[in-house]
Amino acid sequence: MTSRESLDIYDQVPEKAVHARKDMAREFSLIKRIINSMRFLPDLAKVYLTIVDVVIDETEAENCSLMLLDKDTGKLVIKAAKGKQDEKGRYYNQKVSHGRSFDISEGIAGKVAEEDRPFLIADTMKEKLFLGFGKPLSEIRSLLCVPIASQNGVLGVFNLSSSQPEVFNQDDQIVISTIADLAATTLSTFLLYEQLQELNKSLEEKVREKTAILKASEQKYRALVQGANDGIFIYRNGLFKFANRHFAEMLGYSTQDFSLKSLNNDFSVDPARRRLQEIEESLDRKGSSSCFESTIVSKDGREVEVEIGATIVEYEGSRAIQSIVRDITSRKELERLKTNFLAIIAHELRTPIMVITGYNRMMLQGEAGPLSLLQQKILHESKKSCDRLTSFAREVMDLSRMESGKVELNLQEEEIGGCIEEIFREVETLAGNKKISLEMKVPGEKLPKIFLDKSRIGQVLVNLTINAINHTPEGGEIMVEAQSPTGNFLKISVTDNGIGVPEEERRNIFDEFKVGKRTGGKDGVGLGLAICKKIIEAHGGKIWLEPGKKEGSRFIFTLPLKERLRGIQV
Helix, strand or coil: CCHHHHHHHHHHHHHHHHHHHHHHHHHHHHHHHHHHHHHHCCCHHHHHHHHHHHHHHCCCCCEEEEEEEECCCCEEEEEEEEECCCHHHCCCCHHHHCCCEEECCCHHHHHHHHHCCCEEECCHHHCHHHHHCCCCCCCCCEEEEEEEEECCEEEEEEEEEECCCCCCCHHHHHHHHHHHHHHHHHHHHHHHHHHHHHHHHHHHHHHHHHHHHHHHHHHHHHHHHHHCCCEEEEEECCEEEEECHHHHHHCCCCCCCCCHHHHHHHCCCCHHHHHHHHHHHCHHHHCCEEEEEEEEECCCCCEEEEEEEEEEEEECCEEEEEEEEEECHHHHHHHHHHHHHHHHHHHHHHHHHHHHHHHHHHHHCCCCCCCCHHHHHHHHHHHHHHHHHHHHHHHHHHHHHHHHCCCECCCEEECHHHHHHHHHHHHHHHHHHCCCEEEEECCCCCCCCEEECHHHHHHHHHHHHHHHHHCCCCCCEEEEEECCCECCEEEEEEEECCCCCCHHHHCCCCCCCCCCHHHCCCCCCCCHHHHHHHHHHHCCCCEEEEECCCCCEEEEEEEECCCCCCCCEC
């Protein structure tokens, strides 16, 4: 290197350093001006105009607009617009342009926002793309549009224009892009602030509306509670805090002599009171609502059978039990009459059925003489009808005993997988006769033993499986499955791909004497599933129906793992 070349390098270093310092100072100035725009909060209009001022001061633009993207509508909305000339010479001016919106697919600004890249047109008269958008060429000859983007995507665009050609160049694009990067973070904050303002306004308006509605409905609510046909009360820490007039009358109090104090004194040893205390003590463990039947004793010693629905509520700053009480004494009496009637009918049916069945057997065995083929056919059909009547009488007797509480569960510690295997063998031949694939699925690991009445749970499994076989066509599939425990319950299911149960019938399918459309009224009298429900609930579990994944039905029931229900009656 010559001495002359060395001197040239030393001469260049200070000049580069000066340019670097100037660029840095300019950048710091831009940062300061962008940050200073925040001093106008909460006046967002001034904030946006201040940012537009920064853009105009750094270029030769005659007009500049700040357009932000509305995420909800997908439109670009002009938040601020300014120019160096008077309003007549501006393409965008604050009075005319502010608040206007454009689809993101509309115009150059929409293209820039959509593609997230700047767009520079030195002369619109020579730009085919610009001509395609149909802009007035007499007002715009130069155009620079730069996206404002954050990590979460495009926020908006800076749109600069001039009536003179070749006003903007690559340096301008770099400067405006720098301003856009600096403004992105600030604008993100502003947009969030704007959204919060709108949300606050909306919430304030809603609060005012709700408050007015609450005030207007408070008296109606009080009248509704006091005039309700059901008793309503609030119970906390072993004491009644509120009770309506109907609950007072249910207990034999007049509206004149009823008080919470008298209620708490007299209603101290009832089964319902003890059950409420149990619910209150186990709120965290068992959930927030409960429904049960009980008996309450009125002031004059009369027993009233009731159904109580208890829900957890906030009352005077603390958790309490709010309950709706319905007098079901008349309903219970009707149920008892129905149960007794069914028991009598079933009992009276058994004797003639046994006689008819016996005579059929004798004649079919030839003890009354030879039979023609027609006579044999008639007797076989008669035997089938007798078998159906016998099954009906057995189911009715079973149901009546359960409802009267005369059937006691014989609970033993059993492994559910073994129960399923026994039932599987029992119904396997029946499925094979219809060429139905019957599968059993039990987890590889040994399932925990639970307390259950093996014969009763077997009755449930047989009933559900035979139902599935009866309503699955030849070549169908049935799966009996026990799943690994989740929580405090073991889940067992019987799934088929048969004709399924219509949606409108699923809710009531476990009701007594409910015969669905899929049976066509030919298969049973609708007691099997009702009996299954009573058996499962007596074990402390639940049973329900779900549609199959593709078609068919899936009956599911649960059994508790840890509760040993000694002596419980069905």
